[in-house]
Amino acid sequence: MIWQLDLSVLTLIVICAFATIMVKDLLSAAIIFGAYSFLMCLLWTEMGAVDVAFTEASVGAGVSTVLFIAAVYQTSRTVKPRKSGRGLAKIFALLATLLTGLVLLIAEADFPGFADLSSPASLHVSPYYITQTLHDTNVPNMVTSVLADYRGYDTMLETVVIFTAGLAVIAILRRYKKDQPFTPPEPYILSKGYPDTIIRFVARQLVPFIQLFALYVVAHGHHSPGGGFQGGVILGASFILLAISYDFKTVLGIMNEKWNVLLGNLGVLIYAGIGFLCLGLGANFLDYSILSKVLPATDRVMARSHGMLGIEIGVAIAVMAIVISIYLNVVSRGKYDKGL
Amino acid sequence: MDSFFIGTGVALCLLMLLTLHRAIRGPTAIDRIMGLNVIGTKTTILLVIIGTIYHRVDMFVDIALAYALLNFIVAIAASRYFQHRKNLNPKGYGFRYRSEGEK
Numbered sequence: 001m002i003w004q005l006d007l008s009v010l011t012l013i014v015i016c017a018f019a020t021i022m023v024k025d026l027l028s029a030a031i032i033f034g035a036y037s038f039l040m041c042l043l044w045t046e047m048g049a050v051d052v053a054f055t056e057a058s059v060g061a062g063v064s065t066v067l068f069i070a071a072v073y074q075t076s077r078t079v080k081p082r083k084s085g086r087g088l089a090k091i092f093a094l095l096a097t098l099l100t101g102l103v104l105l106i107a108e109a110d111f112p113g114f115a116d117l118s119s120p121a122s123l124h125v126s127p128y129y130i131t132q133t134l135h136d137t138n139v140p141n142m143v144t145s146v147l148a149d150y151r152g153y154d155t156m157l158e159t160v161v162i163f164t165a166g167l168a169v170i171a172i173l174r175r176y177k178k179d180q181p182f183t184p185p186e187p188y189i190l191s192k193g194y195p196d197t198i199i200r201f202v203a204r205q206l207v208p209f210i211q212l213f214a215l216y217v218v219a220h221g222h223h224s225p226g227g228g229f230q231g232g233v234i235l236g237a238s239f240i241l242l243a244i245s246y247d248f249k250t251v252l253g254i255m256n257e258k259w260n261v262l263l264g265n266l267g268v269l270i271y272a273g274i275g276f277l278c279l280g281l282g283a284n285f286l287d288y289s290i291l292s293k294v295l296p297a298t299d300r301v302m303a304r305s306h307g308m309l310g311i312e313i314g315v316a317i318a319v320m321a322i323v324i325s326i327y328l329n330v331v332s333r334g335k336y337d338k339g340l
Numbered sequence: 341m342d343s344f345f346i347g348t349g350v351a352l353c354l355l356m357l358l359t360l361h362r363a364i365r366g367p368t369a370i371d372r373i374m375g376l377n378v379i380g381t382k383t384t385i386l387l388v389i390i391g392t393i394y395h396r397v398d399m400f401v402d403i404a405l406a407y408a409l410l411n412f413i414v415a416i417a418a419s420r421y422f423q424h425r426k427n428l429n430p431k432g433y434g435f436r437y438r439s440e441g442e443k
Contacts, residue, residue: 002393004346008353012360019364027421031372034414035363038376038383041403045390050399053387057403061380061410066417073421199416210409217402224402237410244416340420 001114005046013039024079030068037064047114050225051143054217058230062237063323066244070331073340137304139222147227148308152286156271159315163268166322170261173334196245203245210238218316222305228312232267232319239324248332248339251324257336260325267318271311278307286311342393349389356382373418380411 016036023029037060044053112119129150133142137149147155214234221227243251275286283290288307289300298306331339356379363375384407391400 002346002349002390005349005353005390008350012353012356015357015360015364023364025369027369027418028366028372031369031376031414031418032363034376035360035379038379038407041407042383042386042390045387045400045403048394050403054403054406057406058410061407062413065414069414069417069421073424077425203416206409213405213409217406220402225399226402230406234406234410237413241413241416244413244420340417340424 001047006043009039009042009046013043026072026077026079027069030065030072033068034060034065037061051141051147051227051230054225054230055233058233058237063233063240063327066237066240067327067330070327070340073331074333136301137308138301139305139308141222141224143225144221144227144308144312145304148311149286149288149304152275152311155311155315156275156286159268159271159318162322163264163318166264166325169326169329170334173329174336175334199245203241207238207242210241211235214238214316218312219309221312222308228315229319231312232316233323235316235320236323236327239320240327243327243331244340248328248337251328252336255324257325257328260321260328264318264321264325267314267316267321270314270317274307274310274314345389345393349386349393352382352386352389369418369422373415377411377415380407384408384411 013036016032016039020029020032020036023032037056041053041056041060044050044056112121116122129142129146133139133145137145139145139149211234214231216231217226217234218228218231221231239251239255242254274288274291277294278287278290279285281290281293286307288304290303291307292298292300292303295303295306328336328339359375359378359382361375363372363379366372366375384404387400387404387407388397391397391404394400
């Protein structure tokens with residue numbers, strides 16, 4: 001925690017937050033919100049929460065702003081002006097906000113300070129995680145071990161939440177009816193041939209490296225920030241880059257809808273399957289140490305490390321498939337014919 | 341040496357304020373996209389600088405790499421938006437609602 005950087009980044013964040021709410025053009029609001037996400041990532045990094053910062057970086061830079069732009073593209077860019085004569089409601093809202101802020105400020109006084117050693121969170125379980133992680137699981141990055149091993153249940157249900165979100169988007173938006181034949185929009189006619197040679201070339205050259213980096217993030221999550229979620233988002237972002245720089249059909253050619261949904265299922269299934277495998281071998285659900293019975297040449301400690309890698313791979317597959325299918329559904333209004 | 345890096349970081353934050361002004365005030369959305377891109381570049385540098393201050397660059401450089409690889413997707417997506425919906429500089433899209441007279 002460096003107060004000079006803290007102060008400057010927080011000031012920028014507050015400015016960004018106000019501008020995002022105030023601006024009336026929704027596309028600009030999405031873009032300023034992207035800047036907000038960059039600054040949030042800086043704040044997390046500066047507080048030392050490197051894994052959280054990595055999640056914010058991959059989601060904010062790769063996916064969320066693009067999803068907002070896709071939603072604006074398919075809906076409307078303007079905000080309807082409010083009817084006048086809502087003065088009373090505005091005053092009431094202001095009072096409610098101020099009151100809530102006041103209550104939160106009063107509650108904040110009772111909070112322990114930043115990195116306070118005598119706070120309850122630092123006294124109860126944290127010392128165990130900090131001192132015993134390497135001994136228990138042989139994983140240097142204790143965030144990964146807490147996330148995937150000690151708190152494996154929570155992470156499994158988080159993956160299920162992401163999966164459910166993808167299912168909900170498909171259920172709401174996807175339309176199978178072939179009502180009108182595909183007519184290319186005007187820009188395609190105007191710029192027939194290969195209009196975006198530079199962008200297409202750069203994207204084509206860059207996508208393999210992005211995917212390699214994503215695989216590194218998944219596999220190296222034991223030693224450095226990262227893991228299944230971040231790696232999966234980066235993998236999904238590489239497909240989104242292909243869908244934007246080329247067109248919709250390119251991505252569908254690589255990853256069609258059926259495979260996409262199947263992969264989303266498979267990821268959650270890998271996670272739960274490893275849990276049930278532990279159960280079947282006679283240990284608790286998601287107690288990876290029992291996997292040493294089936295994995296060759298691993299003791300009980302390394303088995304926990306390998307089990308974590310297995311569930312990280314499951315999370316990565318699920319998140320990648322869900323990110324791709326959410327983007328494809330939002331950008332084409334569920335028709336899967338053309339996108340951005 | 342740490343104070344040097346902290347000073348560099350604060351200076352970059354101040355420069356980011358100028359870019360943020362373009363991103364927020366920018367008359368057209370293209371200015372905003374440019375502002376966002378420059379903020380992303382500065383974020384990449386600042387992440388490495390923070391890593392240097394904490395003496396653990398190896399932990400922080402991955403995040404910087406992720407930004408370096410993914411930063412431009414938003415710019416391409418927003419540009420595609422304008423390729424399809426040609427409305428670069430509409431009136432009343434700033435901080436005011438569109439008034440009745442201007443269409």
